[in-house]
Amino acid sequence: xxxxxxxxxxxxxxxxxxxxxxxxxxxxxxxxxxxxxxxxxxxxxxxxxxxxxxxxxxxxxxxxxxxxxxxxxxxxxxxxxxxxxxxxxxxxxxxxxxxxxxxxxxxxxxxxxxxxxxxxxxxxxxxxxxxxxxxxxxxxxxxxxxxxxxxxxxxxxxxxxxxxxxxxxxxxxxxxxxxxxxxxxxxxxxxxxxxxxxxxxxxxxxxxxxxxxxxxxxxxxxxxxxxxxxxxxxxxxxxxxxxxxxxxxxxxxxxxxxxxxxxxxxxxxxxxxxxxxxxxxxxxxxxxxxxxxxxxxxxxxxxxxxxxxxxxxxxxxxxxxxxxxxxxxxxxxxxxxxxxxxxxxxxxxxxxxxxxxxxxxxxxxxxxxxxxxxxxxxxxxxxxxxxxxxxxxxxxxxxxxxxxxxxxxxxxxxxxxxxxxx
Numbered sequence: 001x002x003x004x005x006x007x008x009x010x011x012x013x014x015x016x017x018x019x020x021x022x023x024x025x026x027x028x029x030x031x032x033x034x035x036x037x038x039x040x041x042x043x044x045x046x047x048x049x050x051x052x053x054x055x056x057x058x059x060x061x062x063x064x065x066x067x068x069x070x071x072x073x074x075x076x077x078x079x080x081x082x083x084x085x086x087x088x089x090x091x092x093x094x095x096x097x098x099x100x101x102x103x104x105x106x107x108x109x110x111x112x113x114x115x116x117x118x119x120x121x122x123x124x125x126x127x128x129x130x131x132x133x134x135x136x137x138x139x140x141x142x143x144x145x146x147x148x149x150x151x152x153x154x155x156x157x158x159x160x161x162x163x164x165x166x167x168x169x170x171x172x173x174x175x176x177x178x179x180x181x182x183x184x185x186x187x188x189x190x191x192x193x194x195x196x197x198x199x200x201x202x203x204x205x206x207x208x209x210x211x212x213x214x215x216x217x218x219x220x221x222x223x224x225x226x227x228x229x230x231x232x233x234x235x236x237x238x239x240x241x242x243x244x245x246x247x248x249x250x251x252x253x254x255x256x257x258x259x260x261x262x263x264x265x266x267x268x269x270x271x272x273x274x275x276x277x278x279x280x281x282x283x284x285x286x287x288x289x290x291x292x293x294x295x296x297x298x299x300x301x302x303x304x305x306x307x308x309x310x311x312x313x314x315x316x317x318x319x320x321x322x323x324x325x326x327x328x329x330x331x332x333x334x335x336x337x338x339x340x341x342x343x344x345x346x347x348x349x350x351x352x353x354x355x356x357x358x359x360x361x362x363x364x365x366x367x368x369x370x371x372x373x374x375x376x377x378x379x380x381x382x383x384x385x386x387x388x389x390x391x392x393x394x395x396x397x398x399x400x401x402x403x404x405x406x407x408x409x410x411x412x413x414x415x416x417x418x419x420x421x422x
Contacts, residue, residue, distance in 0.1 A: 006127040033062055034411035037130035038156075039121055039142025040068040041113070042088055045323040046136055046158050049207050051076050052230025053134070053156070056404040062411075067124045067142065068117075075234045084124035086117040099172050101341040102161070106179045114141045114183050121145045131411040134205075137162065140180070143197050144187045152410055154203040159322045160350070161343040162198050163206055163222075164213050203410050205403045207326060211390045212350040223406050226397030227326035235305040242299050244281055248314040248378060253285035253324060262319065265338060265362045266290050269317055270298065272370035280378075283309065315377045317370075319362070320348035329356060330395070332388035334377040336370070338362040355386035 036057055040050050047068070054064045054077065064081055066073050069088035077083070089112060096104045121141040125133065126149070133153040135142030146153035157163050165173075180197050204222040213224070243249070252269050254262040267290050273282050277297035289300040310316075311331045318324045320337040325347055328335055335357035339348035351357040358373040365373075377383045398405075 032412075034131040034408060035063040035128065036065070036407060036411070037084075037124060037128050037133050037142070038064065038066050039124075039133060039135045039139040039145075040066065040073070041136045041138045042069050042072045045321060046138075047072070047076060048230075048232070048323070049158050049228035050134070050136060050156055052228045052400045053205075053403045053407070054081065055230045056400040057407065060404055060408065062404075062408065065124070065128050065130070067121055068139075078233055082128070084120065084128065086120040089113045089116045097341050099166070099168075102172060103175060105342065106176065110138050110140075111179055111182060114139070114144075115186065117141045118144065118187060122148075125149050125151065132407060134407060135200075137198055140183050140197050143200070144183065148187060152202055153200050154205060154407060154410060155198065155200040157199075157204055157206040157222075158228075159343045160208065160213075160346045163208070163218065164216050164346055164350075166346060203406055205406065207322065209390065209393045209397050211354050211393045212325075212329075212347070214350070214353065223402065224397055225402040225406075226394035226399050227330045228400050228403055229307060229327070229330070230400055232305065232307060235308070236301075236303050238301075238305055238309060239299065242281075243312075247279055247281050247297075249281050249283065249312060250315045250317060250374060250378075251283045251285065251309065251313050252317045254319060262338075262340070262362060263290060265365075268365065268367050269370055272367040272374065275371070276374075280314075283313075315374060317374065320344045320351060322347055325351060326394070329387055329390045332384065332391040334383035334387040336360060336373045336377060338365065354390055356383060356390050357387070358383070 036054070038050050038054050040047050050066075054066065057064050058081070065084060066077055066081055067084040068086055070083045070085040072088065073083050118141040122145045125145040130151060133142050133146035133151055134156055135146070135153060137155050137157045137159070143153055143155070184197065199219045200221065202221055204219050206218075206222055206224050207226065207228050209224050209226050250273060252266065254266065266284070266286065270282070270284070270291065273280060274295070277295065280297065282298045283304065284298060284300045285302075285304055286300060287302045291298075294300050306327055310327050310333060313331075313333050315336065316324065316328045316333055317336045317338070318328075320335075320339045321344060325335070335351055337348040337351050337357050338360050339345040340362055348359055352359050358376050360370055360373050
């Protein structure tokens with residue numbers, strides 16, 4: 001809100017203030033404690049990695065505040081951390097496919113969102129005076145506020161759309177550039193330094209691994225940390241009494257933003273899996289059941305404790321959202337991927353190339369084709385073996401620990417990638 005005062009949690013005892021006194025912003029202090037402001041986009045799949053990294057920084061003794069809609073963030077971060085509230089502009093699911101969906105995303109959500117939150121983010125940076133601003137790749141208000149204040153900033157890239165973009169004749173790249181220019185021009189930050197607002201020149205933390213991205217060129221300052229996972233404070237319980245340890249288990253999920261596209265596909269998936277009911281139980285993660293009464297082998301849940309359930313699964317059927325793919329591969333679970341729009345086709349292709357899953361068409365696949373795909377990832381050992389091999393790369397990437405270490409190095413002035421393997 002205009003004129004919003006600094007949260008009371010930021011006020012510290014005089015001794016702490018004196019110890020942390022700085023001549024210029026962006027300088028880590030003699031006690032080794034750095035201050036981080038994390039600016040988020042209020043989409044749950046993008047917020048969880050930011051929260052997990054914030055938790056790890058707090059566990060290492062650093063100071064962390066978040067910037068975003070408080071009603072969304074507070075349950076996720078818990079009662080302790082400071083939140084600089086931005087208010088909320090809700091996301092409306094895309095109605096387009098292909099590159100039209102990307103253009104719609106920018107025009108209908110990303111540009112309006114960042115204009116809406118720019119003022120609150122500017123005030124948060126001025127009030128909190130962080131050593132480093134960690135901005136979601138699409139929380140460009142945080143990036144612009146950091147540049148204008150002369151504060152180091154890092155990019156948190158939780159998706160593949162701009163890290164490993166689709167093949168393009170240049171028109172889509174020009175379109176995105178024009179939208180970035182609109183946001184930049186609105187804040188008085190010029191582009192003469194050549195900076196790309198989507199990629200910090202000092203540190204880009206990407207939640208993926210090379211087994212997925214392949215050999216495509218990445219920014220020099222990009223660090224692949226695998227899956228950035230942490231405590232899920234809002235996770236519900238799960239009906240483990242339903243779970244039959246003697247059967248195999250398949251999770252079917254449409255993710256958080258695709259449910260309006262996949263109702264018919266979900267019915268085809270359930271039809272495909274029904275003949276397997278004697279040996280396979282199905283968990284359907286959906287707000288409502290597509291069948292009037294769920295049969296005994298099917299459990300329909302609007303939410304589930306994903307990190308508790310995932311290690312026990314034998315396969316996942318999903319739209320290839322980066323979050324679900326990361327969670328599945330970290331635990332060596334093969335997938336049937338049915339991408340719809342935005343980054344999903346990119347990530348689905350990566351999963352298929354890595355040998356960790358099978359692709360089907362969300363619009364055209366028949367129950368017989370879906371059944372064949374699920375049978376393949378369940379019965380052919382190569383898919384699980386490749387998923388486990390990719391999972392080992394996720395484990396080695398370091399996750400939140402690696403991300404926090406790079407951020408601490410950036411705050412200390414050594415650069416987020418200096419002295420670390422690429």
